[in-house]
Amino acid sequence: MRHEHIETNSGLMILLILAVISIGGLVEIVPLFYINDTIEKVEGVRPNTPLEVRGRDLYLREGCYLCHSQQIRPFRDEWLRYGHYSLAAESQYDHPFQWGSKRTGPDLARLGGKYSNQWHVQHLIAPRSVVPQSIMPNYPWLLTTKLDYSDVADRMRALRATGVPYSLTQAEYEANVKKFGQTVADQLDISQAEANLLKEARDKNFDGIAGQVTEMEALVAYLQSLGTMVNFGQYNDDAFVKFR
Ligand code: HEC
Numbered sequence: 001m002r003h004e005h006i007e008t009n010s011g012l013m014i015l016l017i018l019a020v021i022s023i024g025g026l027v028e029i030v031p032l033f034y035i036n037d038t039i040e041k042v043e044g045v046r047p048n049t050p051l052e053v054r055g056r057d058l059y060l061r062e063g064c065y066l067c068h069s070q071q072i073r074p075f076r077d078e079w080l081r082y083g084h085y086s087l088a089a090e091s092q093y094d095h096p097f098q099w100g101s102k103r104t105g106p107d108l109a110r111l112g113g114k115y116s117n118q119w120h121v122q123h124l125i126a127p128r129s130v131v132p133q134s135i136m137p138n139y140p141w142l143l144t145t146k147l148d149y150s151d152v153a154d155r156m157r158a159l160r161a162t163g164v165p166y167s168l169t170q171a172e173y174e175a176n177v178k179k180f181g182q183t184v185a186d187q188l189d190i191s192q193a194e195a196n197l198l199k200e201a202r203d204k205n206f207d208g209i210a211g212q213v214t215e216m217e218a219l220v221a222y223l224q225s226l227g228t229m230v231n232f233g234q235y236n237d238d239a240f241v242k243f244r
Pocket of ligand 1: 120135219
Protein backbone atom coordinates (compact mmCIF):
# COMPACT_ATOMS: atom_id res chain seq x y z
CA MET A 1 0.00 0.00 0.00
CA ARG A 2 1.45 3.35 -0.93
CA HIS A 3 1.99 5.76 1.90
CA GLU A 4 0.23 8.52 0.02
CA HIS A 5 -2.88 6.37 -0.06
CA ILE A 6 -2.94 6.21 3.75
CA GLU A 7 -2.16 9.87 4.21
CA THR A 8 -4.96 11.03 1.96
CA ASN A 9 -7.55 8.68 3.43
CA SER A 10 -8.29 9.92 6.93
CA GLY A 11 -10.64 7.05 7.88
CA LEU A 12 -7.97 4.48 7.10
CA MET A 13 -5.33 6.61 8.78
CA ILE A 14 -7.38 6.76 12.01
CA LEU A 15 -7.85 2.98 12.01
CA LEU A 16 -4.15 2.35 11.51
CA ILE A 17 -3.20 4.88 14.21
CA LEU A 18 -5.59 3.19 16.65
CA ALA A 19 -4.10 -0.20 15.82
CA VAL A 20 -0.56 0.99 16.42
CA ILE A 21 -1.39 2.85 19.65
CA SER A 22 -3.36 -0.05 21.08
CA ILE A 23 -0.36 -2.37 20.75
CA GLY A 24 1.64 0.01 22.94
CA GLY A 25 -1.29 0.38 25.33
CA LEU A 26 -1.80 -3.35 25.70
CA VAL A 27 1.86 -4.02 26.34
CA GLU A 28 1.78 -1.51 29.21
CA ILE A 29 -1.66 -2.20 30.66
CA VAL A 30 -2.20 -5.96 30.42
CA PRO A 31 0.62 -6.87 32.86
CA LEU A 32 -1.03 -4.65 35.49
CA PHE A 33 -3.96 -7.08 35.64
CA TYR A 34 -1.63 -9.90 36.66
CA ILE A 35 0.43 -8.22 39.37
CA ASN A 36 -0.98 -6.95 42.65
CA ASP A 37 1.70 -4.48 43.49
CA THR A 38 4.03 -2.55 41.24
CA ILE A 39 6.24 -1.47 44.13
CA GLU A 40 9.13 -3.64 45.28
CA LYS A 41 9.10 -4.72 48.91
CA VAL A 42 11.96 -3.09 50.76
CA GLU A 43 12.59 -3.49 54.46
CA GLY A 44 12.51 -0.40 56.66
CA VAL A 45 10.10 1.83 54.73
CA ARG A 46 7.37 3.06 57.06
CA PRO A 47 4.75 5.82 57.02
CA ASN A 48 5.68 9.09 58.72
CA THR A 49 5.25 9.59 62.47
CA PRO A 50 2.64 12.20 63.51
CA LEU A 51 5.36 14.83 64.04
CA GLU A 52 6.81 14.09 60.60
CA VAL A 53 3.32 14.28 59.08
CA ARG A 54 2.98 17.84 60.37
CA GLY A 55 6.52 18.65 59.22
CA ARG A 56 5.75 17.43 55.76
CA ASP A 57 2.62 19.59 55.66
CA LEU A 58 4.79 22.61 56.49
CA TYR A 59 7.23 21.59 53.76
CA LEU A 60 4.28 21.83 51.35
CA ARG A 61 2.88 25.01 52.89
CA GLU A 62 6.20 26.84 52.59
CA GLY A 63 6.70 25.69 49.01
CA CYS A 64 10.04 23.97 49.62
CA TYR A 65 9.22 21.65 46.71
CA LEU A 66 9.41 24.60 44.32
CA CYS A 67 13.20 24.56 44.69
CA HIS A 68 13.94 21.06 45.98
CA SER A 69 13.34 17.64 44.44
CA GLN A 70 13.21 14.40 46.39
CA GLN A 71 14.20 11.90 43.78
CA ILE A 72 17.71 10.73 43.04
CA ARG A 73 17.85 9.39 39.52
CA PRO A 74 19.87 6.25 38.75
CA PHE A 75 22.71 8.08 37.01
CA ARG A 76 26.28 8.00 38.19
CA ASP A 77 26.59 11.76 38.77
CA GLU A 78 23.48 11.77 40.98
CA TRP A 79 24.51 8.68 42.85
CA LEU A 80 27.94 10.13 43.60
CA ARG A 81 26.51 13.42 44.80
CA TYR A 82 23.44 12.35 46.73
CA GLY A 83 23.72 8.64 47.53
CA HIS A 84 21.77 5.60 46.44
CA TYR A 85 19.10 6.35 43.83
CA SER A 86 15.52 6.62 45.10
CA LEU A 87 13.39 3.49 45.18
CA ALA A 88 9.67 3.47 44.41
CA ALA A 89 9.07 2.01 47.88
CA GLU A 90 10.59 5.09 49.50
CA SER A 91 7.74 7.30 48.34
CA GLN A 92 5.12 4.60 48.70
CA TYR A 93 3.37 6.38 51.59
CA ASP A 94 3.99 9.89 50.32
CA HIS A 95 0.75 11.47 49.10
CA PRO A 96 1.31 13.48 47.01
CA PHE A 97 4.88 12.37 46.39
CA GLN A 98 7.55 15.08 46.43
CA TRP A 99 9.75 13.91 43.53
CA GLY A 100 9.58 17.38 42.02
CA SER A 101 11.18 18.55 38.81
CA LYS A 102 12.90 21.74 39.88
CA ARG A 103 16.31 21.86 41.50
CA THR A 104 17.16 25.43 42.36
CA GLY A 105 18.54 23.88 45.54
CA PRO A 106 19.95 20.36 45.97
CA ASP A 107 17.90 17.18 46.02
CA LEU A 108 16.74 16.35 49.56
CA ALA A 109 15.88 12.65 49.16
CA ARG A 110 18.82 11.52 51.37
CA LEU A 111 19.05 14.54 53.62
CA GLY A 112 18.36 12.81 56.94
CA GLY A 113 21.41 12.65 59.20
CA LYS A 114 23.57 14.78 56.89
CA TYR A 115 23.49 17.77 59.27
CA SER A 116 22.70 18.28 62.95
CA ASN A 117 19.30 19.55 64.08
CA GLN A 118 21.01 22.74 65.16
CA TRP A 119 22.40 23.28 61.65
CA HIS A 120 18.90 22.90 60.17
CA VAL A 121 17.38 25.36 62.62
CA GLN A 122 20.06 27.96 61.86
CA HIS A 123 19.89 27.29 58.11
CA LEU A 124 16.12 27.67 57.99
CA ILE A 125 16.14 30.89 60.02
CA ALA A 126 18.90 32.44 57.92
CA PRO A 127 20.45 30.26 55.18
CA ARG A 128 23.21 32.78 54.47
CA SER A 129 24.49 32.56 58.02
CA VAL A 130 25.72 29.02 57.29
CA VAL A 131 26.02 28.99 53.48
CA PRO A 132 27.07 32.52 52.46
CA GLN A 133 26.33 32.03 48.72
CA SER A 134 22.83 30.63 49.37
CA ILE A 135 19.82 32.07 47.56
CA MET A 136 17.34 30.19 49.74
CA PRO A 137 14.74 32.39 51.48
CA ASN A 138 14.73 32.90 55.28
CA TYR A 139 12.02 31.11 57.25
CA PRO A 140 12.40 32.72 60.69
CA TRP A 141 8.73 32.35 61.67
CA LEU A 142 9.09 28.58 61.90
CA LEU A 143 10.91 28.93 65.20
CA THR A 144 8.56 31.51 66.69
CA THR A 145 5.26 29.90 65.66
CA LYS A 146 3.78 27.24 67.90
CA LEU A 147 2.87 24.07 66.02
CA ASP A 148 -0.86 23.52 65.62
CA TYR A 149 -1.21 19.78 66.11
CA SER A 150 -4.88 19.76 67.09
CA ASP A 151 -5.89 18.17 63.78
CA VAL A 152 -3.02 15.72 63.37
CA ALA A 153 -5.32 12.71 63.84
CA ASP A 154 -7.62 14.00 61.08
CA ARG A 155 -4.66 14.47 58.78
CA MET A 156 -3.64 10.87 59.40
CA ARG A 157 -7.20 9.74 58.78
CA ALA A 158 -7.11 11.53 55.43
CA LEU A 159 -3.84 9.80 54.55
CA ARG A 160 -5.35 6.49 55.62
CA ALA A 161 -8.09 7.06 53.04
CA THR A 162 -5.40 7.21 50.37
CA GLY A 163 -4.01 3.86 51.47
CA VAL A 164 -1.39 4.73 54.09
CA PRO A 165 -1.68 2.08 56.83
CA TYR A 166 -2.41 4.29 59.84
CA SER A 167 -4.53 2.18 62.16
CA LEU A 168 -8.00 2.91 63.52
CA THR A 169 -9.06 -0.55 64.66
CA GLN A 170 -7.35 -3.16 66.80
CA ALA A 171 -7.08 -5.48 63.79
CA GLU A 172 -5.32 -2.80 61.76
CA TYR A 173 -2.99 -2.13 64.66
CA GLU A 174 -2.08 -5.80 64.90
CA ALA A 175 -1.49 -6.02 61.18
CA ASN A 176 0.93 -3.09 61.57
CA VAL A 177 2.74 -4.82 64.43
CA LYS A 178 3.31 -7.79 62.11
CA LYS A 179 4.40 -5.63 59.23
CA PHE A 180 6.45 -2.91 60.90
CA GLY A 181 7.12 -4.11 64.47
CA GLN A 182 5.66 -2.80 67.71
CA THR A 183 7.53 0.51 67.96
CA VAL A 184 6.49 1.71 64.51
CA ALA A 185 2.96 0.29 64.85
CA ASP A 186 2.48 2.41 67.99
CA GLN A 187 3.41 5.53 66.00
CA LEU A 188 0.86 4.63 63.33
CA ASP A 189 -2.02 4.36 65.79
CA ILE A 190 -4.33 7.28 65.03
CA SER A 191 -5.90 7.29 68.49
CA GLN A 192 -2.45 8.01 69.97
CA ALA A 193 -1.47 10.61 67.37
CA GLU A 194 -1.33 13.67 69.58
CA ALA A 195 0.40 11.90 72.47
CA ASN A 196 2.95 10.39 70.09
CA LEU A 197 3.64 13.75 68.49
CA LEU A 198 4.28 15.38 71.85
CA LYS A 199 6.43 12.49 73.03
CA GLU A 200 8.65 12.55 69.93
CA ALA A 201 9.04 16.32 70.22
CA ARG A 202 9.95 16.02 73.89
CA ASP A 203 12.38 13.11 73.44
CA LYS A 204 14.22 14.38 70.38
CA ASN A 205 13.82 18.15 70.76
CA PHE A 206 14.55 18.96 67.10
CA ASP A 207 14.18 22.72 67.51
CA GLY A 208 16.44 22.95 70.57
CA ILE A 209 13.74 24.63 72.66
CA ALA A 210 12.75 22.35 75.51
CA GLY A 211 9.12 22.38 76.58
CA GLN A 212 7.80 23.97 73.40
CA VAL A 213 6.64 22.45 70.11
CA THR A 214 7.30 24.91 67.32
CA GLU A 215 6.74 24.53 63.59
CA MET A 216 10.51 24.25 63.32
CA GLU A 217 10.33 21.10 65.45
CA ALA A 218 8.05 19.34 62.99
CA LEU A 219 9.86 20.48 59.85
CA VAL A 220 13.30 19.43 61.12
CA ALA A 221 11.86 16.07 62.28
CA TYR A 222 10.61 15.54 58.74
CA LEU A 223 13.87 16.65 57.11
CA GLN A 224 15.91 14.35 59.36
CA SER A 225 13.76 11.38 58.33
CA LEU A 226 14.31 11.82 54.60
CA GLY A 227 16.09 8.90 52.98
CA THR A 228 16.96 7.19 56.26
CA MET A 229 14.38 4.41 56.28
CA VAL A 230 16.18 1.94 54.01
CA ASN A 231 19.52 0.71 55.29
CA PHE A 232 21.42 0.50 52.02
CA GLY A 233 24.47 -0.81 53.83
CA GLN A 234 22.83 -4.23 54.06
CA TYR A 235 22.40 -4.60 50.30
CA ASN A 236 25.08 -5.14 47.69
CA ASP A 237 25.19 -2.98 44.57
CA ASP A 238 23.15 -5.36 42.44
CA ALA A 239 20.37 -6.04 44.92
CA PHE A 240 17.85 -3.74 43.23
CA VAL A 241 18.71 -4.56 39.64
CA LYS A 242 15.95 -7.16 39.49
CA PHE A 243 13.33 -4.46 39.99
CA ARG A 244 14.36 -2.43 36.97
C1 HEC B 1 14.14 29.84 46.15
C2 HEC B 1 14.52 28.43 46.21
C3 HEC B 1 14.50 27.71 47.53
C4 HEC B 1 13.42 27.48 48.36
C5 HEC B 1 11.99 27.97 48.19
C6 HEC B 1 13.89 26.63 49.41
N1 HEC B 1 15.21 26.35 49.24
FE1 HEC B 1 16.36 25.13 50.39
N2 HEC B 1 17.97 25.55 49.25
C7 HEC B 1 17.99 26.38 48.15
C8 HEC B 1 19.36 26.48 47.67
C9 HEC B 1 19.82 27.32 46.48
C10 HEC B 1 20.17 25.71 48.52
C11 HEC B 1 21.70 25.49 48.46
C12 HEC B 1 22.40 26.55 49.33
C13 HEC B 1 22.14 26.33 50.80
O1 HEC B 1 22.55 25.29 51.35
O2 HEC B 1 21.50 27.19 51.43
C14 HEC B 1 19.26 25.11 49.49
C15 HEC B 1 19.66 24.23 50.48
C16 HEC B 1 18.82 23.59 51.35
C17 HEC B 1 19.22 22.57 52.30
C18 HEC B 1 20.62 21.98 52.45
C19 HEC B 1 20.70 20.79 51.53
C20 HEC B 1 22.06 20.14 51.49
O3 HEC B 1 22.10 18.93 51.19
O4 HEC B 1 23.06 20.80 51.73
C21 HEC B 1 18.10 22.23 52.99
C22 HEC B 1 17.99 21.19 54.09
C23 HEC B 1 17.00 23.01 52.49
N3 HEC B 1 17.49 23.83 51.49
C24 HEC B 1 15.70 22.93 52.97
C25 HEC B 1 14.68 23.76 52.51
C26 HEC B 1 13.36 23.78 53.11
C27 HEC B 1 12.92 22.89 54.26
C28 HEC B 1 12.64 24.71 52.43
C29 HEC B 1 11.23 25.16 52.71
C30 HEC B 1 10.98 25.65 54.06
C31 HEC B 1 13.50 25.25 51.39
N4 HEC B 1 14.72 24.66 51.48
C32 HEC B 1 13.11 26.19 50.46
C33 HEC B 1 16.90 26.97 47.58
C34 HEC B 1 15.62 26.99 48.10
